Each structure stands twice: as structure tokens, then as C-alpha cells.
Amino acid sequence: MTSKQKFLYFIYLHRTGLTVTGLSLALLLLPLFEDNPYTLGLTNLIAINAIVVLGLNLFIGYAGQISLGHAAFFGLGAYGSAIATVTYEIPPWPAMILVAAIVALVALLVGIPILRLSGHYLAMATLGLNFVVHTILLQWDDVTGGPSGFSGIPYLSFGNFEFDDEVRLHYLLWGVTLLSLLLCLNLVRSGVGRGLSALAGDEIAAAALGVNTRNAKIKIFVLSAVLASLAGSLFAHCYSFVSPDSFTIFTSTDMVIMVVIGGMGSIWGSLFGAALITLLPEWLDLFETYKDFIHGGILVLVLMFLPQGLVTGLVESIKIKLALRRRKNAST
Amino acid sequence: MLQLKHVSKNFGGLPALSEVTFGVPKGQLTALIGPNGAGKSTLINCITGVLQPSSGNIRFQEREIAALPAHQISRQGISRTFQNLKVFSRLTVLENILTGLTCEGGDSMIMAMLRLPHLRHRERQLKLRAMEALDRFGLTDKANWPAGILAYGDKKRVELARATVSRPQLILLDEPVAGLNAEETATVGEQLRLLRSSGHTMLLVEHDMALVMDIADQVVVLDSGKCIATGTPGEVRQNPLVLEAYLGRMDATA
Numbered sequence: 001m002t003s004k005q006k007f008l009y010f011i012y013l014h015r016t017g018l019t020v021t022g023l024s025l026a027l028l029l030l031p032l033f034e035d036n037p038y039t040l041g042l043t044n045l046i047a048i049n050a051i052v053v054l055g056l057n058l059f060i061g062y063a064g065q066i067s068l069g070h071a072a073f074f075g076l077g078a079y080g081s082a083i084a085t086v087t088y089e090i091p092p093w094p095a096m097i098l099v100a101a102i103v104a105l106v107a108l109l110v111g112i113p114i115l116r117l118s119g120h121y122l123a124m125a126t127l128g129l130n131f132v133v134h135t136i137l138l139q140w141d142d143v144t145g146g147p148s149g150f151s152g153i154p155y156l157s158f159g160n161f162e163f164d165d166e167v168r169l170h171y172l173l174w175g176v177t178l179l180s181l182l183l184c185l186n187l188v189r190s191g192v193g194r195g196l197s198a199l200a201g202d203e204i205a206a207a208a209l210g211v212n213t214r215n216a217k218i219k220i221f222v223l224s225a226v227l228a229s230l231a232g233s234l235f236a237h238c239y240s241f242v243s244p245d246s247f248t249i250f251t252s253t254d255m256v257i258m259v260v261i262g263g264m265g266s267i268w269g270s271l272f273g274a275a276l277i278t279l280l281p282e283w284l285d286l287f288e289t290y291k292d293f294i295h296g297g298i299l300v301l302v303l304m305f306l307p308q309g310l311v312t313g314l315v316e317s318i319k320i321k322l323a324l325r326r327r328k329n330a331s332t
Numbered sequence: 333m334l335q336l337k338h339v340s341k342n343f344g345g346l347p348a349l350s351e352v353t354f355g356v357p358k359g360q361l362t363a364l365i366g367p368n369g370a371g372k373s374t375l376i377n378c379i380t381g382v383l384q385p386s387s388g389n390i391r392f393q394e395r396e397i398a399a400l401p402a403h404q405i406s407r408q409g410i411s412r413t414f415q416n417l418k419v420f421s422r423l424t425v426l427e428n429i430l431t432g433l434t435c436e437g438g439d440s441m442i443m444a445m446l447r448l449p450h451l452r453h454r455e456r457q458l459k460l461r462a463m464e465a466l467d468r469f470g471l472t473d474k475a476n477w478p479a480g481i482l483a484y485g486d487k488k489r490v491e492l493a494r495a496t497v498s499r500p501q502l503i504l505l506d507e508p509v510a511g512l513n514a515e516e517t518a519t520v521g522e523q524l525r526l527l528r529s530s531g532h533t534m535l536l537v538e539h540d541m542a543l544v545m546d547i548a549d550q551v552v553v554l555d556s557g558k559c560i561a562t563g564t565p566g567e568v569r570q571n572p573l574v575l576e577a578y579l580g581r582m583d584a585t586a
């Protein structure tokens with residue numbers, strides 16, 4: 001091997017680690033170049049959405065299921081943290097973990113019966129879950145503050161260091177997002193992850209290879225709910241204020257669209273999808289007004305032409321073209 | 333090793349299997365033959381837990397498995413291939429083979445997310461074993477191809493490699509050479525013979541009579557869901573019932 005080949009091989013071998021490192025460095029330096037609070041506020045929102053989308057993408061892309069109700073877990077996390085820290089005066093960090101544990105339990109109890117369903121039925125059931133949670137947030141005034149929302153949620157802090165401005169929040173939120181990204185990457189590249197890819201490919205074949213398909217689906221559902229709950233808690237502490245509007249079924253469908261844009265089962269795609277859909281309304285005024293139409297349109301178009309999702313679909317078709325060319329070369 | 337007793341399966345009242353009884357002895361290759369629609373695939377599905385038999389017992393190594401879910405049956409050491417291929421087309425060839433080692437890769441999602449050192453070590457070992465299997469089936473140069481673009485014959489070999497890489501106790505093969513040309517059939521036949529000589533127990537569903545008569549130790553004949561004959565290839569070939577039910581009809585249709 002020449003040293004150039006060696007170098008390229010090294011890059012190929014460590015591509016995941018190198019990409020994570022590169023991204024971390026870029027995010028570390030970003031506030032030095034861009035300190036406009038508005039822009040950082042947007043990238044912070046991307047980070048929060050990305051955490052939810054990572055988990056949801058595992059559920060849709062690997063467990064091969066659908067959920068139109070993840071905003072429910074996002075909302076439970078947000079309101080859970082708000083109520084725990086303000087009403088019950090539990091310190092924010094333990095509150096966040098306690099809430100995530102409760103959400104995990106809720107997801108488990110909901111998941112066991114509804115994951116017997118599939119397709120449209122599962123979509124309807126998760127939609128129903130979202131309605132129930134949203135209605136509770138809206139109607140249970142005494143606890144949630146009702147339609148006017150819940151304010152006065154404390155910032156997160158380490159000792160005297162409070163995460164109270166966009167730059168500090170940038171480091172906190174992206175720190176958590178990168179950590180989640182790393183955990184998800186590890187998961188899909190492990191033996192367990194291979195079982196999950198088998199499950200995504202064909203449920204019967206996966207079971208024949210020893211994958212406990214029912215358990216795997218439930219576990220992924222719980223994992224995605226926990227990530228959504230953590231994102232919700234961060235959301236609450238980041239804005240000090242939450243209202244039921246942030247956790248409607250439209251939030252859920254936006255999350256699904258982020259997954260679809262990024263591509264089913266693509267961890268990196270999740271990041272891209274979250275960024276694109278969070279930023280689009282900023283770039284196009286038109287988008288603001290007709291948001292739901294455009295989102296719906298994107299969803300339909302991607303699913304019609306690239307059922308694996310936009311980014312994965314494109315990457316995969318390129319990969320297949322390359323492989324076919326290699327196959328042709330090999331046979332001649 | 334595997335013992336079926338009075339296994340029946342109905343689909344909405346229509347019997348697909350009735351009272352099937354036979355055994356698969358350890359270390360031997362048992363062939364299961366019968367005309368199309370005889371219930372061969374249904375029987376494999378019942379053994380592997382894809383379907384639940386309507387009645388009857390299936391014992392594997394002294395353990396009743398008829399009521400177990402598919403993944404637990406697989407974990408007892410029973411692996412299979414599918415008549416209509418179930419290769420994971422989005423995964424590479426190597427990854428496909430590695431899915432055959434799923435049970436050995438560890439179970440805990442949390443440990444996997446933390447990527448603990450002992451898991452990384454095990455991953456490397458599994459990869460080596462998968463590469464060996466690729467080598468055995470002549471797929472090494474295609475290890476990193478997406479399995480979806482493989483030719484039909486290669487996909488069949490991927491399934492075979494995936495089903496055998498974990499060194500299962502019992503391998504169920506549902507028409508592994510259907511649709512292959514003579515040359516490919518010969519290679520697969522050679523690989524089956526190798527597997528048998530290395531002590532694997534197999535149940536082979538096959539239409540290719542020449543192959544069956546050549547490599548089977550025991551032949552079980554199924555017709556309209558009933559087991560009509562069991563014996564060595566020589567015995568079965570001379571059984572008048574079989575000639576009439578199976579070979580006769582084959583001649584008529586051929």
C-alpha cells in the first residue's frame with residue numbers, strides 16, 4: 001500500500017469517529033464566529049429536535065414501526081420537568097432523570113399493548129396518545145397552567161454556572177445531542193443493532209435468526225420516548241416557559257417529516273432532517289404561511305420517490321450504482 | 333434429534349398438514365420431498381415457529397418446541413433458509429452473514445450503546461467468523477456489496493451462509509437449489525455434502541430428485557399434507573405409493 005492509500009484507508013476505517021470529532025470541533029468553535037443570539041437560538045432548537053428525531057428514527061427506521069405521537073413524550077418531559085422543579089422544588093438535574101424514568105414507564109405500559117398493532121392502526125393509536133396527553137396539558141389547569149402555559153421554570157446550572165444565555169445553552173444542548181448521537185451510533189453498529197437492521201428488513205427472517213422482535217420493538221419505543229422526554233426537559237429549562245401548543249400532533253408529524261427527510265435508519269440523516277425542517281421557515285417566508293401544506297407535500301413526494309427517505313435514498317442509490325459498476329467491471 | 337408426532341396444521345379449516353410423524357436423526361441429512369402444495373414449507377414454518385401447529389408435538393433434543401416463539405426456537409440451535417429468499421437487501425453481504433450471529437453478539441441495548449471493550453472484542457471475532465463463512469461459500473470478493481444487487485444464485489448462497497455461520501444443531505433448507513442452473517446446483521450440492529461430513533444435521537426440502545437421491549441419508553415423502561413414506565433413497569424410490577403420488581404426477585406434468 002502506498003502512503004496515500006494507507007491514509008485513505010485510515011479515514012475510511014475511522015470515518016464515524018472522525019466525523020463525530022469534526023462535528024464536535026465545528027460546534028465547539030461556532031459561538032466564536034457566530035454570536036448572534038437569534039441564530040444560536042435556532043441552532044439550539046435544532047439540537048433539541050435532533051434528540052427527539054434520533055430516537056424516533058430508531059423506532060421508524062430500525063424497528064420498522066410508525067409513531068405519530070412522539071410530541072406526547074416530548075411534552076411529558078417538558079411539563080414533567082416544569083412541574084417537578086417549580087411545584088415540587090426538585091433540583092432540575094435529578095428532576096430530569098426522574099421524569100425520564102416515569103416517561104419510560106408510561107412508554108412501556110402504552111407500548112406493550114399498542115405495539116401489537118402495526119401500520120395504520122399503530123399510527124392511529126399513537127395519534128390518540130398524543131391527543132390524550134395534549135388534552136390533559138390543556139385542561140388540567142391547576143397542575144399545568146392550562147392554555148396559557150407554565151412559566152417560571154428555572155435554568156439548568158452547575159453550581160453557580162447557569163445556562164441562561166444562548167452561548168451557554170449552545171454548549172449544553174449540543175453536548176447532550178452529540179452524546180445521544182454517539183450512543184445511537186454505537187447501538188446501530190453493535191450486534192444488537194444488527195438484529196435491529198434484520199428486524200427492519202424482514203420480521204420473520206429476523207425472528208428466525210433469534211431476534212426477539214416484540215421485545216426489540218418495545219425497547220426501541222421506550223428508548224425513543226426517553227430521548228424525547230430528555231429533549232422536552234431541556235426545552236423547558238431552555239425557554240423557562242412551556243405551553244400545550246408546542247406538543248400537538250403537528251409537532252409529532254414534523255418530527256416524522258424530519259425522520260423521513262434524513263432517511264429511515266440513518267443516524268446522521270436525523271441530524272440533517274432536524275436541521276433542514278427547523279431552518280426552512282427561516283429561509284422562506286412563504287414557508288411560514290403554508291408550513292403544513294409544504295411539510296405534507298415534502299412528505300408525500302419523498303415517500304413516493306424515495307421510500308427510504310431523502311438522504312438515505314440518495315446515498316443508497318449512489319452506492320448501488322457504484323456497486324453495479326464494480327460488478328460489471330469484475331465480470332468483464 | 334428432531335421428532336415430529338401427529339403434527340397437523342389447518343388454514344381456515346382446510347388441512348395443510350395432517351398427522352405428520354417422522355424423525356430427523358442426528359448427523360444425517362433427511363430429505364423432505366413431495367409435489368407442489370404438499371405442505372413442505374408449511375411444515376418447516378411449523379418447526380421454526382413462524383406458524384403454530386394446530387395440534388401435535390414437535391420435540392427437539394428432548395424439549396417440546398411446538399408452542400415456543402420463533403426466536404426461542406432459533407436460539408435452541410435451529411436455523412433455516414427461506415424458499416422465497418429473505419436476504420436483507422439494504423445490508424452488505426458481510427452484514428447479512430453477521431445477522432446469522434445475532435444471538436452471539438450480546439443482548440443488552442445499554443451495553444451496546446456504551447460500546448464496552450469486551451463487546452468490541454467480540455465484534456471482531458464475529459467478523460472473522462463471518463469472513464470465514466464468506467470464504468466457504470465463495471463470496472469473499474463481494475463482501476461489501478449491497479446484497480440487493482446480487483444475482484439470484486449468490487443470494488441463495490448468502491442465505492445458506494447466513495443459516496450455517498452460527499454452527500446450528502439443525503439446519504432446515506427450503507429448496508436451496510430451486511431456480512439455480514446445473515453448475516450452481518452442483519456447487520450447492522457440494523457445500524451440503526461438506527456440511528454433512530462436518531457433522532451437521534439437516535432437513536432438506538428439495539424438488540431436484542437427482543440431488544436428493546444422491547446426498548440424502550433418509551427421505552420423507554409428503555403428499556397432500558400426509559406423510560406417505562419414509563426410508564432410504566433406495567427404498568423410497570421403489571415404494572409404489574410414492575411412485576404414484578409423486579413421481580407419477582411429476583412425469584405427467586413434465
Ligand SMILES: Nc1ncnc2c1ncn2[C@@H]1O[C@H](COP(=O)(O)OP(=O)(O)O)[C@@H](O)[C@H]1O
Pocket residue numbers: 343348366367368369370371372373374375
Ligand atoms: N399462510 C397460508 N394461508 C393459507 N393457506 C396456506 C398458507 N400457507 C400455505 N397454504 C396452503 O397450504 C398448502 C401447502 O403449501 P406449502 O406448504 O407452501 O407447500 P409446498 O411447500 O410443499 O409446495 C397449499 O395448499 C397452500 O395453498
Ligand SMILES: [Mg+2]
Pocket residue numbers: 372373374415
Ligand atoms: Mg414450498
